Amino acid sequence: AQTIHQWPVAEIKAVGSPLSLGCTIKGKSSPNLYWYWQATGGTLQQLFYSITVGQVESVVQLNLSASRPKDDQFILSTEKLLLSHSGFYLCAWSLGAQDTQYFGPGTRLLVL
Amino acid sequence: GDSVTQTEGQVALSEEDFLTIHCNYSASGYPTLFWYVQYPGEGPQLLFRASRDKEKGSSRGFEATYDKGTTSFHLRKASVQESDSAVYYCALSDPGNYKYVFGAGTRLKVIA
Numbered sequence: 001a002q003t004i005h006q007w008p009v010a011e012i013k014a015v016g017s018p019l020s021l022g023c024t025i026k027g028k029s030s031p032n033l034y035w036y037w038q039a040t041g042g043t044l045q046q047l048f049y050s051i052t053v054g055q056v057e058s059v060v061q062l063n064l065s066a067s068r069p070k071d072d073q074f075i076l077s078t079e080k081l082l083l084s085h086s087g088f089y090l091c092a093w094s095l096g097a098q099d100t101q102y103f104g105p106g107t108r109l110l111v112l
Numbered sequence: 113g114d115s116v117t118q119t120e121g122q123v124a125l126s127e128e129d130f131l132t133i134h135c136n137y138s139a140s141g142y143p144t145l146f147w148y149v150q151y152p153g154e155g156p157q158l159l160f161r162a163s164r165d166k167e168k169g170s171s172r173g174f175e176a177t178y179d180k181g182t183t184s185f186h187l188r189k190a191s192v193q194e195s196d197s198a199v200y201y202c203a204l205s206d207p208g209n210y211k212y213v214f215g216a217g218t219r220l221k222v223i224a
Contacts, residue, residue, distance in 0.1 A: 098144040103155030
């Protein structure tokens with residue numbers, strides 16, 4: 001069975017500080033990986049996707065970057081956090097384009 | 113660009129009431145359509161999906177039919193239960209790419 005793990009579970013960070021969020025998928029080889037951001041009470045906004053190691057495509061610009069250093073790992077980061085970065089960050093995977101996405105448990109971020 | 117419109121932001125029903133959540137989409141191609149459900153503090157999980165005109169998706173008593181003519185994928189359930197209380201998202205993915213667009217979400221509250 002496939003499992004998706006996100007870390008950390010929650011973070012409280014200061015404006016201007018760096019951030020790194022992680023996601024690992026186990027039990028699935030070469031999945032497509034995605035990052036989403038969700039404001040409190042808001043919809044899901046796709047940020048990035050990756051279909052192979054080392055390649056990441058940006059969907060929307062939010063002063064964030066992503067990397068895929070390993071087949072099963074997806075990292076979301078920024079060097080300088082903004083207040084607007086607060087929210088719920090979700091990692092997801094799928095088998096192919098237009099396929100069902102399976103979401104992780106999420107990381108809650110509060111920027112003060 | 114592609115878009116998904118959910119008319120109802122919040123719906124409050126009593127147990128055994130009939131549910132309809134409206135979803136209309138706009139896409140350049142022939143998208144795959146999804147309904148996801150999200151419980152507090154968790155990532156969304158798939159209810160069902162449909163890829164062709166007139167295809168009906170269903171799960172846990174919920175159902176929706178892909179209607180290309182009216183560009184709709186309305187969610188229905190004949191008799192809701194308190195445990196159905198959650199946020200429901202309609203989403204689409206266009207053919208041949210890895211971008212997913214979610215609607216604003218509909219918060220369903222079912223009162224026992």
